[in-house]
Amino acid sequence: MIELKRISKWVMVGNKPNFILKDINLGIKEGEFVSIMGPSGSGKSSLLNIIGMLDDASEGEYFFLNQAVHGLKEKHRSQLYKQYIGFVFQAYHLIDELTVYENIETPLIYQNIKSSERQAMVADILDRFQIVGKKDLFPTQLSGGQQQLVGIARALIAKPKLLLADEPTGNLNSRQGEEIMDLFKELNKEGVTIIQVTHSEKNAGYGTRIINLLDGRVEL
Amino acid sequence: MISNFLIIAWRNLSKHRVFSFINIFGLAIGIAASLLIFQYARFELSYDRFEPKGDRVFRLEQDRFNNGKLSTQWAAGAAGIGKLVKDNLPEVESYAHLHGTNGLVVNYKDKEFRENNTVFFANDAFLPMFGYTAQKGMQAESLKDVNTAVMTASAARRYFGSEDPIGKVISMNKKKDFRVTAVVSDPPPNTHFHFDILLSFATFIQMNGPGAETAWGWDGFYTYLLLRPGTDPAAFEKKMADLVHSQWGPQMKDTKEGIAFHLQPLRDIHLYSNYMFESETNGNGRAVYFLLVIALFIIVIAWINYINLSTARSVDRAREVGVRKVLGSYRTQLVGQFVFESLLINALAVILGLLLVIGCLPVFNVITGKQISFSLLAEGWFWLVLTGLFLAGTFFSGFYPALVLSSFKPIAVLKGRLAGTGHGALLRQSLVVFQFAASVVLMVGTFAVYRQLRFMQTLDLGIRVDRTMVLKGPNVIDSTYMAKLSAFKEEMLHEPGIVSMTASTEVPGNKVKWNAGGIRLVGSDPTRVQQYRVLGVDYDFMKTYGFHFLKGRDFSKEFRSDSAAVIFNEAAVRQLGFGQPGEALNKRIEFWGKQYTIVGVVSNHHQESPQAAYDAHIFRLIPEVTDYYSIRFHGDENHSEAVMQAAKRQWAAFFPGNPFDYFYLDDHYAQQYKADEQFGKTFGVFAVLAIFISCMGLLGLASFVTIQRTKEIGIRKIIGAGTPGILLLLTRDFVKPVLLSFVLAVPVTWWLLHRWLENYASRIAVSPWMFVLPALLILVIAMGTIATQTLKAASANPSRSLRSE
């Protein structure tokens, strides 16, 4: 599903390149549940952003479902992304001005899905995550764990093939964290490919594979 | 999608009430002000636009020269020019020829009115040229024959009520009768030429001789030309000049006179013509464009507020943009969302603006002295302008912030790496500079207009215009008039409180219409003649008005020779060629075939508003004048009911059959300032509005920046900064653009002021403090505005702001 070839990322400091990622070669198949680990500053988030097409690599090739992402125009990339990828953040990043229901609905709007269909889909997922009672609340009225549930629901609403999560449990207590991990496990069983960044060995254990980063390189 | 846009826009509006209020209210004021000014300007610009042949109609403006120097400029020129060009130049399809009257008493049976500048002699070409058609009576024959008249519908109603006016006879000063042959519709309000009654010009010729159609030295005749389609005005003027030169040149050469005619396009007369004998006080094109610029300023200032507040808040909105992009939004969709928000705000502003227009219309009418009615709401153009403002506002104010906001890169903003206030700060500051520069221009302008007005009102006029009542003299008179006038005067002087009374051809505040050419010193070169403005006065004129004698004496009954005496003013003495008043004393002048002796010289006086320069006046003793009686009285007030009642009583006794018409001279004189006053008021009101909207924007920015820096302020206070230090820190960023705006505004304002003051012969000097004072005022207002926000933050307890982090 994902094929990274000699991916590097650097920023110029003064007039010397400062490498964030260096020479990454990586393949991830459909159905995998991958955990990326490594010390702070090792480049985990940067790698995830490149995979999620939020950021460009400075060098190298990236194939997603056999399409050359590095050669795509912004608009096409965004179409590809919209169709296949869901994102979960450590800081949830819900839109404060929208209710739980509207937050979850938004990606569907951007995919031009009809209103009646949207209603059904949102109702489904609210049901599944057992947050029907919260649907008219605003994000500030929810606890951290609830907000993250909404964030995941929003990421999943458009039925993505790939779920990317950057420290999804970082702001939660351990019980809440476990619930989220169980949910991921379940989703993975249903066929969603998952890549998560985590600092916790225990969380990493839910996955099928661990990739260790150190100073922008993959540790073998 | 739209409903989603609407939801988020609405929630944003209600969440950030201050911003929403500033934006909507500011825009609404801008929209309301623009609509009102547009309406005013549209009316002024609509003058004479409706005339079907208007693009081919021109009025002849006449310049007279003496010894090659321009001496007078006339809206109503020589009697002979119309016929001359019609007979000789094929480009002229027809010419309209008119002559005004003043204070005629017109009556039909017992209905009697004094017609002030509303009765004109006109030839038969006038009505067709201006598209007047007969509502009643015969169109074709109108004004052809002697002793015929045409009335407007409202005048006909005034005299005849429900009777049919056609064929009825009205009489002028109970001396001359005219038969009404047609009734035409009233002239619309937006024409430069209004009349109630037209008398046939043939009658005027019969009364005054054929010179009324041929003379080149007799002024006061309005001449309009209808040129054939395709005539080039410039080429025609040239041909006309050649014609005048060949016809009248040889005669004019004798007296070194010169005359030139210019075509005034009909549609330009109202806004751009201000010469002697205008048929009515015209508008001021420059003032109209000034106001339009102000309208533009105000609406742009309001748009700038929106741009500034939206981009300043972009930091707030950035995270939302990032999330939306991650959720799959295209940039164009985000632009759409933000433009939609601007659309919503502008729509609310339009609604509020409409309410403001409706609420402020009566006030606006008082300020501008115009009568704009609510019927403007039924006019198509109004909604067109409104829609235009709405769309332009949405576009200008919404588009730039939308582009800025939608440009954020999601990972950057989600990681909180967006450079704090740096984003668009330069642009924001530049826009603030523009806002305040515009405010300074308007404020300095307002101050200057008021100072100039005060200056003119308190200027020593050289005469007294207070505590004076003026009666319009009788028109229906007979051979006993002189005796009656003396007796009337005698009786009036016996009335309590009355100091003196005088009869004269003009009173201060009037343009002197008696323009006499051909005047020279006896024995001097007969080709060196000059024109003077002459006032015919009786024995008490100088005394009543308090003229200051520089040399010589007043007219006196003790000198029987005074019927051949004149008094000059300084300007006239200089024009005659003398440096000192004394040199002119006892000199004799030629005046229309007679000789007069200069028995006195008085200092100059402002016959008209000090806007006009001192004129060269000759005062001639004519005790039997009929035009005006000026009555000066004692008392603390400029008006006196008792004097008026006494005058009315005596008038009825001495001049029965003449309407009693009076005015107080201070009011009459002040009339001349009305246009300036209204311009000043209008200017002032809109200047204040502009400053108000600018300050609202500043308030919004200050409150925003202060909120953003709350944490920094807290930390600074904990490490020892005092409230003044914090205030300085917060204020500095705002003072800079305001100060810069002064620097930019001063040269522009300086130039504009000089241009404007050129209109005034007596004017204030442009001094630096005229800039400093308004600028300081604006600075204080701006500082006060900012202080309301910063003071709160600077004096807040730091532990609170930090705890909430």
Ligand SMILES: Nc1ncnc2c1ncn2[C@@H]1O[C@H](COP(=O)(O)OP(=O)(O)OP(=O)(O)O)[C@@H](O)[C@H]1O
């Ligand atoms: N835009 C940028 N400019 C300069 N340096 C950057 C930029 N983005 C990331 N870096 C650097 O790249 C390195 C990797 O950052 P990244 O956020 O990927 O680390 P991380 O592994 O996710 O760390 P953490 O576990 O703390 O989240 C860090 O050293 C960071 O300083």
Ligand SMILES: [Mg+2]
């Ligand atoms: Mg990270």
